[in-house]
Amino acid sequence: MANTKKLNAMITGLGMYFPEKILDNAYFEKVVDTTDEWIRTRTGIIERRMLENGGTSVLAIKAAEDLLRSKNLLPEEIDFDKTVQAFSDQANTLNFEKPELISKTKIYWFDDGPDGGCRLPDEWEIQYLTGNIWKPVKHKSAYKVTKNGWDSINFVPVKASAIKIQVKLNKDFSAGIYEWIVE
Secondary structure, eight states: OOOOOOOOOOOOOOOOOOOSEEEEHHHHHHHSSOOHHHHHHHHOOOEEEEOSSSOHHHHHHHHHHHHHHHHTOOGGGOOOOSSOEEEOSSEEEEEEEEEEEEEEEEEEEEOOTTTSSEEOOSEEEEEEEETTEEEEOOBSSOOOOOTTSEEEEEEEEEEEEEEEEEEEOOTTOEEEEEEEEEO
16 A cells, blocks of 8 residues: 655645626616626525636735735745646646655646636646656556546555646647645
């Protein structure tokens, strides 16, 4: 049985974003048979915010930008593991405190189509850092790209100080990760 380690994390800040367009209950009174009073007494909702262009990845990116501003941080100063991440560059890196022996990774891609800006990547590959050189892992199965499911890769064990997902993006969209597990 594989020896898995539990990695601890701490939330040290929050970011938020509210789209500018407001839909109040008066709007819904015009389009469906309801009233402001009926909506408020049953749900407590007074207004909703609507993003006019883009999807959930835009909301996530704007909230992340707010967090970075509030904490006076640069994106490269934060390690991400289990979170929704949108990236438009071609690699996403996880750094270890000390070299770790790893042999498997699982990834759940984020896709907010058809209206959002994140889609599945065209291709992906796992690479590990040994010394100052990035090398592809020797994978034991083909790389797959699955919507609404896990993609797992078992590879020859390597001792690495970092691991990254190198992706080939869809030409019109960024790619997003919902969850990434390394063992």
